[in-house]
Amino acid sequence: MKQSTKKKAAALAKKWEARVLKGSSFKTLTDELKKDAKDVDAKVFTGWVRSVSGFETSSAIQFCSNAYTSYMSPWPPWAHELAVQSLLYGKKMTILCDGTPMGENLIQVILLDQNVQ
Numbered sequence: 001m002k003q004s005t006k007k008k009a010a011a012l013a014k015k016w017e018a019r020v021l022k023g024s025s026f027k028t029l030t031d032e033l034k035k036d037a038k039d040v041d042a043k044v045f046t047g048w049v050r051s052v053s054g055f056e057t058s059s060a061i062q063f064c065s066n067a068y069t070s071y072m073s074p075w076p077p078w079a080h081e082l083a084v085q086s087l088l089y090g091k092k093m094t095i096l097c098d099g100t101p102m103g104e105n106l107i108q109v110i111l112l113d114q115n116v117q
Helices: 003-022 026-039 077-089
Strands: 043-055 058-064 070-074 091-097 106-115
Touching: 003 026, 003 091, 003 106, 026 043, 026 091, 043 077, 058 077, 077 091, 077 106
Parallel strands: none
Antiparallel strands: 043 058, 043 091, 058 070, 091 106
């Protein structure tokens, strides 16, 4: 990701946090985030964590964006704890990333107060 894109993505991540704290509805939040992500050439995925293997410093997270698509990769420590919480409490996550929702592409991860169905 280019440096200018990283700065835009960081600003977008702050916007996300403000929207989540404001209490936007799930549909409104995801629609706005997808629109904003296009402005910084990033992608948004909403899904859940199916498995966590290993420990915080060397773990693999399996993130599912739907019933048929999952991505497994090591996640950075700052996102690891959210993945564990998603798994333990059955909560969905929304991820802003540069490409697929794999560890090296993660920009922002938000744990949602929405149960996995």
